[in-house]
Amino acid sequence: MSALGRHLLSIDDLGRSGIEGLLEIAASFAEVVTRDIPKVPALKGRMVATLFAESSTRTRSSFETAAKRLSADVLSLTTVASSMAKGESVKDTVRTLRAIGADALVVRHPAEGVPVQVARWTEASVVNAGDGCHEHPTQALLDCFTLQRHFGGGAGGGGGQGFLEGARVAIVGDILHSRVARSCTKAFVSLGARVTLAGPKTLLPTFAGEWPAELSCELEPVLYETDVLYLLRMQRERGAGVFVPSEREFAHLYGIDERRLGMLAGKAVIMHPGPVNRGVEMTSAVADSDRSLALDQVHNGVAVRMAVLYLLVAGGGAVGKEADGGPAIGAPGFPGADR
Amino acid sequence: MSGTAGTGGLQVLLRGGMIVDGSGEREGDVLVEGRTIIAVGTGLVHASGARVLDCAGCVVSPGFVDIHTHLREPGAEGAETVIAGSRAAALGGYTAVVAMPNTDPPADSAAVVRDVLALGEKALCQVAVAGTITVGRQGERLAPIGEMRELGVRLFTDDGRGVQDAGVMRRALEYAAGLGVTIADHCEVEELSAGGSMNEGRTSSLLGITGIPAEAEEIMVARDIALARRAGEGARLHLMHLSCAGSVSLVAAAKREGLNVSAEVTPHHIMLTEALLTGFDPVFKVSPPLRDERDVMALREGIAAGVIDAIATDHAPHPAEDKEMPLPDAPPGMIGLETALPVAIEALVKGTRPYGTENGDTCGESGSGADRGDGGGSVIAALTSDALVALLSRNPAKIAGLDVASEGRQGGVIEQGAPANIAVVDPAAEWTVEPGRMSSLSRNTGFAGRRMTGRVRHTIFEGEPVVIAGEAQR
Numbered sequence: 001m002s003a004l005g006r007h008l009l010s011i012d013d014l015g016r017s018g019i020e021g022l023l024e025i026a027a028s029f030a031e032v033v034t035r036d037i038p039k040v041p042a043l044k045g046r047m048v049a050t051l052f053a054e055s056s057t058r059t060r061s062s063f064e065t066a067a068k069r070l071s072a073d074v075l076s077l078t079t080v081a082s083s084m085a086k087g088e089s090v091k092d093t094v095r096t097l098r099a100i101g102a103d104a105l106v107v108r109h110p111a112e113g114v115p116v117q118v119a120r121w122t123e124a125s126v127v128n129a130g131d132g133c134h135e136h137p138t139q140a141l142l143d144c145f146t147l148q149r150h151f152g153g154g155a156g157g158g159g160g161q162g163f164l165e166g167a168r169v170a171i172v173g174d175i176l177h178s179r180v181a182r183s184c185t186k187a188f189v190s191l192g193a194r195v196t197l198a199g200p201k202t203l204l205p206t207f208a209g210e211w212p213a214e215l216s217c218e219l220e221p222v223l224y225e226t227d228v229l230y231l232l233r234m235q236r237e238r239g240a241g242v243f244v245p246s247e248r249e250f251a252h253l254y255g256i257d258e259r260r261l262g263m264l265a266g267k268a269v270i271m272h273p274g275p276v277n278r279g280v281e282m283t284s285a286v287a288d289s290d291r292s293l294a295l296d297q298v299h300n301g302v303a304v305r306m307a308v309l310y311l312l313v314a315g316g317g318a319v320g321k322e323a324d325g326g327p328a329i330g331a332p333g334f335p336g337a338d339r
Numbered sequence: 340m341s342g343t344a345g346t347g348g349l350q351v352l353l354r355g356g357m358i359v360d361g362s363g364e365r366e367g368d369v370l371v372e373g374r375t376i377i378a379v380g381t382g383l384v385h386a387s388g389a390r391v392l393d394c395a396g397c398v399v400s401p402g403f404v405d406i407h408t409h410l411r412e413p414g415a416e417g418a419e420t421v422i423a424g425s426r427a428a429a430l431g432g433y434t435a436v437v438a439m440p441n442t443d444p445p446a447d448s449a450a451v452v453r454d455v456l457a458l459g460e461k462a463l464c465q466v467a468v469a470g471t472i473t474v475g476r477q478g479e480r481l482a483p484i485g486e487m488r489e490l491g492v493r494l495f496t497d498d499g500r501g502v503q504d505a506g507v508m509r510r511a512l513e514y515a516a517g518l519g520v521t522i523a524d525h526c527e528v529e530e531l532s533a534g535g536s537m538n539e540g541r542t543s544s545l546l547g548i549t550g551i552p553a554e555a556e557e558i559m560v561a562r563d564i565a566l567a568r569r570a571g572e573g574a575r576l577h578l579m580h581l582s583c584a585g586s587v588s589l590v591a592a593a594k595r596e597g598l599n600v601s602a603e604v605t606p607h608h609i610m611l612t613e614a615l616l617t618g619f620d621p622v623f624k625v626s627p628p629l630r631d632e633r634d635v636m637a638l639r640e641g642i643a644a645g646v647i648d649a650i651a652t653d654h655a656p657h658p659a660e661d662k663e664m665p666l667p668d669a670p671p672g673m674i675g676l677e678t679a680l681p682v683a684i685e686a687l688v689k690g691t692r693p694y695g696t697e698n699g700d701t702c703g704e705s706g707s708g709a710d711r712g713d714g715g716g717s718v719i720a721a722l723t724s725d726a727l728v729a730l731l732s733r734n735p736a737k738i739a740g741l742d743v744a745s746e747g748r749q750g751g752v753i754e755q756g757a758p759a760n761i762a763v764v765d766p767a768a769e770w771t772v773e774p775g776r777m778s779s780l781s782r783n784t785g786f787a788g789r790r791m792t793g794r795v796r797h798t799i800f801e802g803e804p805v806v807i808a809g810e811a812q813r
Contacts, residue, residue, distance in 0.1 A: 089660065089663065089664070090664075090665065091663050109665065111665030111666055111667045111668065112546055112547050112548045112619065112665075112666060112667075113546070113548075113619025113665070113666050114619075114665050116618065116619045117619055117620075117663070117665070132547060132548075132667075133547030133548070133549075134546055134547040134548070135547070177547075178547075179547060182545070182547055205544045206539055206540075206543070206544050206550065207539075207540055207541045207543075207544040208544065209541075210541045210544055210545055211544070211545075239534075
């Protein structure tokens with residue numbers, strides 16, 4: 001059985017076993033990307049289209065790399081360089097992409113819910129690559145994968161299951177405008193972590209009682225109790241600037257410098273979804289320190305997105321059957337066929 | 340009583356209904372000739388050639404009056420026209436609508452008012468026109484309220500926007516008081532609502548959608564009430580499409596104080612909640628936004644307590660492509676003329692729990708009405724038929740200056756000599772809302788697929804049976 005249905009629009013589409021299943025598959029693909037020829041034929045002849053209506057460096061290149069390493073054809077569209085710039089609607093655009101032959105649409109849009117709307121308009125599988133302030137599910141998955149690899153391999157044992165059980169995660173900064181916070185909170189909590197959201201009251205979510213998390217406007221007491229410190233970018237483009245007196249004051253109250261780094265437990269790590277506002281969320285020294293997993297996050301994004309595209313497009317079973325029950329990608333123990 | 344004495348003109352006999360008009364429910368026939376009711380009683384005899392309409396099991400009410408209708412003409416004739424909108428109105432039992440002035444160009448001058456009135460001459464119901472408060476709905480300079488009054492305009496609003504500048508609103512209320520006309524405000528402080536697509540609440544928090552807090556409405560309601568008090572004798576303030584509990588309390592206090600303040604709510608705000616936005620379907624984006632169940636129940640209580648005077652549809656047609664945009668870009672509003680009565684019955688007579696509450700469905704796209712009748716939530720006594728008639732006909736006619744006392748022809752008692760504007764309603768008819776079968780040029784109903792109880796059977800507009808057995812006659 002596949003860990004995923006037809007679309008990945010929200011972390012809600014997975015649940016704990018879905019996340020864990022996906023991370024297992026991602027681990028197989030992580031091995032693939034270390035090979036001399038880091039490519040498998042799993043999605044040969046299939047087409048993955050990326051439709052990005054908002055700027056992106058890592059997410060888009062990560063998805064396209066993932067698709068190419070699965071041998072899919074990649075069709076890449078941005079708002080500026082498509083007919084959307086001439087006023088073509090999202091609906092017409094996605095129907096056009098499907099007519100061309102896209103099996104999966106990877107959608108990023110500045111408006112919340114657009115991938116959900118797109119899923120109503122197309123037969124293709126839809127992956128939410130970040131919609132406004134709503135969700136960014138593959139970011140949360142790659143963060144889980146990164147934490148599993150960091151914490152799970154050794155001490156946790158047992159294949160890394162339960163690597164976040166009881167872990168204390170603090171997500172800090174502009175929660176209100178953060179799709180990463182919405183996806184990560186759900187994912188971390190469903191894997192057993194205790195999540196604290198910390199930041200100025202104006203950037204914490206309204207009606208936060210609905211969130212499965214603790215809240216704090218004071219950062220330093222939280223730091224002493226944190227295993228994973230997850231820093232968020234100030235979303236200047238969403239007007240976050242008016243929610244605090246200044247970025248200087250934000251950095252003063254909530255930025256991580258070497259002094260605050262010292263308040264963290266010895267094994268604690270720092271994560272950031274990028275891009276970093278250096279000097280705001282953290283100083284350059286912290287960003288470049290060995291406590292930061294930021295580049296691991298980016299690196300792991302490829303394997304995780306390979307797993308997502310594989311499950312959605314190949315259905316998590318079809319490809320395995322082609323190879324007579326054996327794993328089509330040639331990875332020993334690849335779990336695609338029998339899940 | 341017999342009423343065959345004819346003055347010429349078509350006779351219509353409404354046979355065997357229950358007459359409900361605020362003067363005591365009674366069974367009887369209603370005989371209409373020309374534009375007038377010429378007899379009310381039992382066993383009435385009609386002239387040969389009269390049209391006899393069966394009203395058995397039906398409520399015979401003065402025609403409904405919608406004081407908040409967007410007819411979109413001039414400017415957006417693809418969404419709705421005066422004629423198409425009036426047909427939808429007639430099918431909903433309305434014999435009068437007040438066309439909102441946020442057209443393109445807006446009804447901020449005698450010329451545009453005259454145009455819309457002329458378009459309404461061939462309509463299937465009376466088309467009254469509201470004028471704007473300010474030129475271009477810009478909230479800066481007063482529109483020629485006096486000149487528009489001479490054309491019969493009695494209600495002035497910048498609807499779609501509230502008047503943001505308190506000084507401008509103060510002058511508007513004072514100026515209108517002197518002319519004996521009513522200022523109707525869309526209460527929304529834009530500093531608090533800017534960028535919002537839905538209620539600020541638990542759903543918006545989880546979805547990451549920028550919310551519009553209840554305070555954006557409450558603050559302007561409070562401001563307007565204070566300014567109406569300051570404007571003094573003759574000042575008449577009408578508060579449009581109230582959506583939250585706090586507004587109801589403010590209006591209740593203003594009425595206790597004796598201020599001349601009236602208020603309306605829409606059918607959707609008493610039956611739908613914010614949770615329906617969970618599927619990101621812009622059809623549920625309205626202004627003001629759908630709130631939570633607590634607000635819905637407070638609005639219903641406000642109606643039961645007489646704080647809210649009228650149900651007004653805020654019928655807001657939009658073409659499909661506009662409602663398929665991303666949520667922040669899609670225009671707010673839903674159509675309502677053809678479903679207002681059954682939604683009011685569902686909410687106020689049957690006391691059905693709002694759609695989009697926790698135990699109900701939240702998808703909104705394939706609504707089944709499965710949450711009907713579980714009694715959850717509502718402890719408000721069911722409204723009588725007469726109370727519904729007051730909300731849909733009598734009170735709105737008064738607010739809009741279309742009642743008999745204001746020399747209008749709407750919302751009155753069904754008696755000999757009265758204008759023949761009548762709605763005949765089958766309160767037990769069951770039907771399912773199918774957007775493709777609605778008469779409005781637009782399809783953006785928030786009730787698609789919902790089972791409804793209660794349907795308009797006949798509508799008589801100025802003596803003409805414009806709807807017979809649920810079918811528009813032209």
